[in-house]
Structures are given as structure tokens and as C-alpha cells.
Amino acid sequence: MKWFQLPLGSFQANCYILVNRQKECLIFDPGDESQKLIQFITEKELTPKAVLLTHAHLDHIGALDDIRKEYKIQAYIHEKEADWLIDPSLNGSKLFTPNSPLKLNPAENIMKGEQTLSVKGFDFELIETPGHSPGSVSYYFKELGAVFSGDALFSRSIGRTDLPGGNHKQLIQSIKTKLLTLPNNTIVLSGHGPSTTIREESRENPFLV
Structure with missing residues (x-):
């Protein structure tokens, strides 16, 4: 498998595309610029199979409906944020983009609890990492x-916790008990900015040392 990173929209939130040997792919957090994302997928000759959301803030979900419609695929979200897709006051669009509030279609698949999942042939562990938002998850x-x-x-930072449902203490606990316990050489593919590793963040992240 290999992955691609596409920063999208004014928030430059990272959308990731994970590709297997058959050129099938999962799409993580399609936040904006659906046509840019579709063009990339077309150029790479990929076949999207599903959309996985790490959480439901506006900068991570803005292109979700376009992508689902284009490829006839389904979305996955944690149960604690299932309602956020349809509620601008929860997903942040009422606050940040009041002239274009996001009221999306509900996710087809609601995830609950930590577990090993297989989605369209892709196997992964679902890890609950709340704090930035109540239903934040890591894959x-x-x-x-x-x-x-x-x-x-x-990389050298953590998510903000001043938005509705944010909890700084909970976020630090999530990172230390759920993420920093992964193997040191694990690559961390973050929602914004460059990738990093568990080893680097364990040693050098000023919020965690």
C-alpha cells in the first residue's frame, strides 16, 4: 500500500488517499475542493471504495457529498459525531463559514468502540482519540x-480544544495512551501539516514532554 497527501481548501486540511496494489483506494477526510480531488483520482486511475472520517469539523468534510455522489461510495464516522454532518452549529460551518453552512447527508456507516475493521479489503485498527472533538478517531x-x-x-503540536466538545486534558490522555503506545517508527499522518513519527513526537513535542 501507498498513500498520497492532498492539502485542500482555505484551511489546508490534509486529505489522504490510501491505495492498494489493485489501485483501489480509501479516502480520508475530503475537506474541500472536490474537483481537485476527483482530478487527482482520475489522473492516478484509482477506484475509490469508501470514505473514512477522522472527525466532522467543516474543514474535513466539505467535499464529502460530492465524493460520495461521484463514486457511489459510503462514509464512515464515529457515533459521537454522526449528527455533526447535518448540523452547521456542530461541524463549525455556522461559526467559520456562516454564508455557506454545511448540511450534509448522514454517514452510511456509524462506528462505535475500538475494534479491528475491514473495509472493502483494507484492514485497520479503529482507535478512539477524543479531545479535539468528542468523536475523533485515528486509523x-x-x-x-x-x-x-x-x-x-x-508534528510538534496537538489539536485545538477550544471548539465545542473539545477537552485539552482528554486530548493529552488520548495521545499518550492511544497513539504514543504505537511502535516508535509508526508514521503519523496528521490532519494538517507534514507527517511525523511516534518516536519524534514522544521526544520532541513540547505539549507532550
């Missing part, structure tokens, strides 16, 4: 040696 792909951490953990 750990052991075979790839990478974790898609959303806005929980960044």
Missing part, C-alpha cells in the same frame, strides 16, 4: 506502519 494500519491521526496529533 492505524499495521501493515503500512502508519496512523491517520486527524487533528489529534501534529
